[in-house]
Amino acid sequence: MKITKDQVEKVALLARLELTDAEAETFTGQMDAILAYVDKLNELNTDGIVPTAHAVPMENAFRADEVRDSIGIDNALANAPKRAESFFRVPKVIE
Amino acid sequence: MELFELTIHELHDKLKKKEVSSVEATKALLARIEAVEPKVNAFITVTAEQALKDAEEADRRIAAGDMATLTGIPVALKDIFLTRGIRTTCASRILENFIPPYDATSVARLKARGAVMVGKLNQDEFAMGSSTESSYFGKTSNPWNLDCIPGGSSGGSAAAIAAQEATATLGTDTGGSIRQPASHCGCVGLKPTYGRVSRYGVIAYASSLDQVGPLTRDVTDCAIMLEAVAGYDAKDSTSVELPVPAYTKALTGEVKGLKIGLPREYFIQGLDPDVQKTMDEAIAIYKKMGAEFAEVSLPHTDYAVATYYLVATAEASSNLARYDGARFGHRSEAAQSLLDMYRKSRAEGFGQEVKRRIMLGTYALSSGYYDAYYLKAQKVRTLIMHDFIKAFETVDVLLTPVAPTPAFKIGEKTSDPLQMYLSDIFTIPVNLAGTCGISVPAGLSSSGLPIGLQLIGKPFGEESILRAAHAFEQNTDWHTRKASL
Numbered sequence: 001m002k003i004t005k006d007q008v009e010k011v012a013l014l015a016r017l018e019l020t021d022a023e024a025e026t027f028t029g030q031m032d033a034i035l036a037y038v039d040k041l042n043e044l045n046t047d048g049i050v051p052t053a054h055a056v057p058m059e060n061a062f063r064a065d066e067v068r069d070s071i072g073i074d075n076a077l078a079n080a081p082k083r084a085e086s087f088f089r090v091p092k093v094i095e
Numbered sequence: 096m097e098l099f100e101l102t103i104h105e106l107h108d109k110l111k112k113k114e115v116s117s118v119e120a121t122k123a124l125l126a127r128i129e130a131v132e133p134k135v136n137a138f139i140t141v142t143a144e145q146a147l148k149d150a151e152e153a154d155r156r157i158a159a160g161d162m163a164t165l166t167g168i169p170v171a172l173k174d175i176f177l178t179r180g181i182r183t184t185c186a187s188r189i190l191e192n193f194i195p196p197y198d199a200t201s202v203a204r205l206k207a208r209g210a211v212m213v214g215k216l217n218q219d220e221f222a223m224g225s226s227t228e229s230s231y232f233g234k235t236s237n238p239w240n241l242d243c244i245p246g247g248s249s250g251g252s253a254a255a256i257a258a259q260e261a262t263a264t265l266g267t268d269t270g271g272s273i274r275q276p277a278s279h280c281g282c283v284g285l286k287p288t289y290g291r292v293s294r295y296g297v298i299a300y301a302s303s304l305d306q307v308g309p310l311t312r313d314v315t316d317c318a319i320m321l322e323a324v325a326g327y328d329a330k331d332s333t334s335v336e337l338p339v340p341a342y343t344k345a346l347t348g349e350v351k352g353l354k355i356g357l358p359r360e361y362f363i364q365g366l367d368p369d370v371q372k373t374m375d376e377a378i379a380i381y382k383k384m385g386a387e388f389a390e391v392s393l394p395h396t397d398y399a400v401a402t403y404y405l406v407a408t409a410e411a412s413s414n415l416a417r418y419d420g421a422r423f424g425h426r427s428e429a430a431q432s433l434l435d436m437y438r439k440s441r442a443e444g445f446g447q448e449v450k451r452r453i454m455l456g457t458y459a460l461s462s463g464y465y466d467a468y469y470l471k472a473q474k475v476r477t478l479i480m481h482d483f484i485k486a487f488e489t490v491d492v493l494l495t496p497v498a499p500t501p502a503f504k505i506g507e508k509t510s511d512p513l514q515m516y517l518s519d520i521f522t523i524p525v526n527l528a529g530t531c532g533i534s535v536p537a538g539l540s541s542s543g544l545p546i547g548l549q550l551i552g553k554p555f556g557e558e559s560i561l562r563a564a565h566a567f568e569q570n571t572d573w574h575t576r577k578a579s580l
Contacts, residue, residue: 055529
């Protein structure tokens with residue numbers, strides 16, 4: 001086994017997903033098969049190979065620090081599930 | 096010829112000569128959409144009212160002699176492009192009611208050139224899939240055979256062309272999501288070089304691989320659409336500051352002396368016999384036109400799918416962290432605490448394939464596994480890129496199949512994710528290498544399903560693959576075949 005149901009549940013917490021017991025069970029089997037498949041990468045010796053994060057080599061992109069228009073508070077809040085005045089409203093964070 | 100069957104350049108000529116109006120063309124397409132959507136389901140949202148207003152405006156401009164390349168042309172967009180004031184869902188429940196406050200750069204560029212948008216197209220949820228079966232808004236059918244998948248993830252974009260529901264469409268391609276559905280639906284689909292088209296306002300799946308591109312009825316239209324959307328955008332720091340060539344001018348019909356490479360790893364045992372036959376016939380046509388062939392090797396091809404499913408899922412797990420129920424998108428009613436809100440909103444909002452990829456990516460990035468999976472995959476990605484660099488030292492373009500088989504049946508691969516992932520084996524390496532590829536109609540299977548041919552170019556070599564694709568089109572009639580609906 002590459003991955004256990006217990007590990008799948010830990011990853012689900014890291015990923016902020018709530019899984020049903022049946023989902024955790026299914027994902028354990030499917031992730032196990034996929035991880036076994038991707039293990040084939042270990043057939044390759046990659047010592048000294050530089051990892052590629054982006055296909056096009058790129059330096060930091062800077063722009064001038066200029067004041068520009070933004071979309072504004074009402075637009076930014078237009079899709080908020082819950083709002084209070086000019087804020088996003090979420091469940092209580094501090095006990 | 097019905098108005099909904101026309102290419103961009105044919106309709107443009109008719110609009111210019113005032114033989115038809117944009118309102119007439121738009122109405123014809125809207126009527127066609129209404130007639131065939133019950134069978135195809137290519138659209139998530141049809142924007143009929145706005146389209147007619149925009150068509151009226153286009154007609155005023157045409158009357159005033161102020162006509163751009165796309166003025167009055169009805170187009171539709173994959174529902175991954177943000178459209179100001181028009182619901183954009185990415186085929187997910189989590190964005191079911193999301194109304195973007197701004198346009199993606201590609202959308203703004205199409206509008207600036209006068210295009211009329213008729214609607215937003217179905218896709219796999221968050222572009223994760225090869226069959227358009229994972230959409231929250233239902234499956235899309237292949238117009239050539241309604242029991243088959245249209246391909247994915249830009250399945251709606253390809254099906255809408257095949258079903259004549261839009262003159263041209265835009266899709267996105269992370270591992271084959273434009274080329275594979277184009278192949279399965281018998282249209283032209285281009286994935287430009289990474290950085291060629293701005294990703295601003297395109298809902299992110301895997302940021303180092305995602306790229307915007309057109310799906311069209313022929314290669315000329317493809318060149319027109321690419322010319323419209325390509326170019327540097329200050330709002331996407333990964334877009335590249337290179338001038339945009341006049342792609343339509345590259346279509347000379349000339350391929351004499353063109354060196355075409357055949358990667359031996361792509362012509363494998365077990366390739367579908369109809370696909371093999373299509374490739375053989377295409378090679379013969381190019382030889383007749385004076386192109387030269389050489390066998391090349393891309394030795395790390397067999398590792399591309401494994402590399403992709405680590406790189407893409409890792410990036411996805413990070414990109415999709417923004418759907419937290421706090422600022423936009425679905426929020427669970429059941430949540431009591433903040434952690435609860437995150438976990439329940441995401442559990443209710445995402446479908447199975449999206450959850451599976453977030454899980455895989457989170458695992459590949461997690462402490463203790465990062466080096467073994469994500470870093471290893473990034474190193475193999477370097478090897479895959481070098482394969483292409485080496486091949487392009489001796490040839491100008493590569494010719495390969497797009498997919499190992501024609502479109503498969505709906506439901507055939509949904510229970511085995513790994514089998515689904517392997518259907519992208521010939522398209523994924525192009526995204527990992529960051530270069531460009533095009534799918535062109537090249538044949539029909541024994542059961543009457545379209546088969547595409549892939550031409551892969553050097554980075555920013557879109558002109559050479561468009562030229563080669565166009566020359567092929569000039570000598571064949573596959574692009575004129577139509578699905579009977």
